Every structure is written in C-alpha cells, then in structure tokens.
Amino acid sequence: MNSFFQESLFAGVTISLLAYLAGSFLKKKFKLGILNPLLISIVITILVLVVADVDYDTYDAGAKYLSWFLTPATVCLAIPLYEQWQLLKRHWRAVLLGILAGVFTSMGTVFVLSLLLGLSHQEYVTLLPKSITTAIGMGLSEELGGYVTITVAVIVVTGVLGNIMGEAICKIFRITDPIAKGLAFGASSHAIGTAKAMELGEVEGAMSSLAIAVTGLLTVVFSSVFAGLL
Template identity: 75%
Template sequence: MNNLLETSLFAGVSISLVSYMIGLALKKKFKLGIFNPLLISIIFTIVILVCANVDYETYNKGAVYLSWFLTPATVCLAIPLYEQWQLLKRNFKAVILGISAGVLTSLCTVLILAKLMKMTHREYVTLLPKSITTAIGMGVSEELGGYVTITVAVIVVTGVLGNIFGELICKIFKITEPISKGLALGASSHAIGTAKAIEMGEIEGAMSSLAIAVTGILTVVLASVFANFL
C-alpha cells in the first residue's frame, strides 16, 4: 500500500473520495447526524492509513489535490448570499452584531480554557482560528506561530460538531428565526456548518455563508490581539 501511494499520483485522492462516498451512503441510509460524511471519511481514511502503515506525508502527496478546491468552494458560498441580498440589507445591524458576538465568544472561550489548562503560547494560538474556514485558519495559525496541522484538525472537528449538533442546539434553545440559525452555524462552524445550514433552508444557508466571510475577517484582526493575552 505504501508503494502504491508513493508511485500513484491519485491514490490519496481516491482513498479520500471513496471514504467520503461511504459516508454519504451511510448518511442517506440512516439519516442520523452522527453519520456526517466528512466525519466518516476521516475515520475511514485514518483506519486505512494505520492498517497499511502509511505515513501522512506519503498519503498527502496524492490527496493534496483536493485542497486546491477549498478556496474556490468557499468563494462559491457567496451565491446564496447574493440571492438574499435584500434580506441582508434589512437586517444589517443585527447580522453584524450577531457575527461579532460569535467571534468574541469563540476567542474568549479559547483564552479562558487555555489559561485553565495552562497551555503554552504556541498551543493557545493554534486553537484561536478554530471557528473559521480552513483556507483562512491555516494562514492565521502560521502567522501567529501555531501548529498548522493541529489547527486544521481542530477546525475540521469544530465544523463537524456544528454540523451534527447545530440543529439540535437550535431546537433546545428554541431558536426559530432562520437568520439567527444561519449566522450561528456560519460563525461557529464555518463551511461544514454552512452545509447543514443550506439543508435547513435557503435563508439559513445565505446567512451562514455571510458569517463565514465576516467571521474570517474579524478573526484575522482580533486573533493577533488575543494572541498577546497569553
């Protein structure tokens, strides 16, 4: 298996896509949030690599092609936002305040937990970009001196948890306003949460798409400030 991944340009991509398709099939069959396709694909890929004794660098030589689509896919999320432009203008103040509250909550939570757990500065800044899309979070982590690979893992876990539990949390706290649900998912769990928001409705998806962009910008600015607090 190791030799296959080293000699084939697309072995890593193939493993990733097949694992994701298995996740989609399980989600379609059981219709449970825990069978999130991304989560399932991560588990299957890890199992394959561990069982075949393949290191990450070897696997990533082929899988790296998938990351090329990350930024274009994120930009495409602007389409549902454009379709709800008038709704955004009518609720502009509430939208901006809601996203700002989400960003500050995320950063303050990381700061408090880092102090409680006595993390090092490098570990702390690694977690600061946890709620923004990977394309932006990697840059923030690298700029602040964090562990970029761990940042990516944390971002993915944050998104998957938001995708799985986001709708349930909205029901528990009786959040019924589509704009509020969309902003909450986008500001807390970026693109993976937005995928769930799009399933919930057109307005939710549009507001979540907006939250991704604004959250990313605010986090880039505020993370450099919060980095000095520990």
C-alpha cells in the same frame, strides 16, 4: 501498499473520495447526525492508512490536490448570499452584531480554557482560528506561530460538531429565526456548518455563507489582540 501510494499520483485523492462517498451513503441510509460524511471519511481514511502502514506525508502527496478546491468552494458560497441580498440589507445591524458576538465568544472561550488548562502560548494560538474556514485558519495559525496541522484538525472537528449538534442546540434554546440560525452555523462551524444550514433553508444558508466570510475577516483582525493576552 506504501509503495502503491508512492507510485500512484492520485491514490490519496481516490481513497479520500471513496471514503466520503461511503460516509454519504451511510448518512442517507440511516439519517443519523453522528454519521456525518466528513467524519466518516476521516475515520475510514485513518483506518486505511494505519492498516496499510502508510505515513501521512506519502498520503498527502496524492491527496493535496483536493485542497486546491477549498478556496473556490468557499467563494461559491457567495451565490446564496447574493440571492438574499435584500434580506441582508434590512437586517444588517443584527447580522453584524450576531457575527461579532460569535467571533468574540469563540476566541474568548479559547482564552479562558487555555488559562484553565495551562496551555502554552503556541498551543493557545493554535486553537484561536478554530471557528473559521481552513483556507484562512491555516495561514493565520502559521502567522501567529501555532501548530498548523493541529489547527486544521481542530477546525475540522469544530465544523463536524457544529454540523451534527447545531440543529439540536437551536431546538433546545428555541431559536427559530432563520437569520439567527444561519449566523450561528456560519460563525461557529464555518463551511461544514454551512452545509447543514443550507439543508435547513435558503435564508439559513445565505446568512451562514455571509458569516463565514465576515467571521474569518474579523478573526484575522482581532486574533493579534487575543494572541497577546497569553
């Protein structure tokens, strides 16, 4: 099986897509939040690699093509934002303050937890980009001197948890305003959370799309300040 992955140019892509399709099928059939397609695809892919005794580098050689679509897909999130432009203009102060609150809460909690858990500086900066999209987080982690592969894993886990638990948290705290809900998803769980926000409504999706871009920019700006705290 390992030789098959080495000889086949698109084996990694094929396994990844089939695993995601399986996750999507399970989500539609059982409609449970825990059955997030991305989470299921990760689990299935890991199982396949372990059972087939395929190392990650061999798998990545065939799956890396998927990452080429990451940046264009993120840029496309600007479309729902454009459709809600007038709404954004009316509430721009609340939107900006909401995103700022999300950015400082994310990096502030990483700082506090790193102190409590006694993490090293390298481990600390690895976690700082956890709430921004992978396209930005990878470069930021590398620049700060973190473990890029761990950063990617943390970003994915953050997004999946936001996608699964975000709606329930909004209900618990009685957050019903669509703008607030969209900003919360985008600022805390980036593109994966935005997918859930789009399921909730057009306004939620548009605000979440905006939050992804602005949160990524502000995190890049303020991360150097937070990185110097530990």
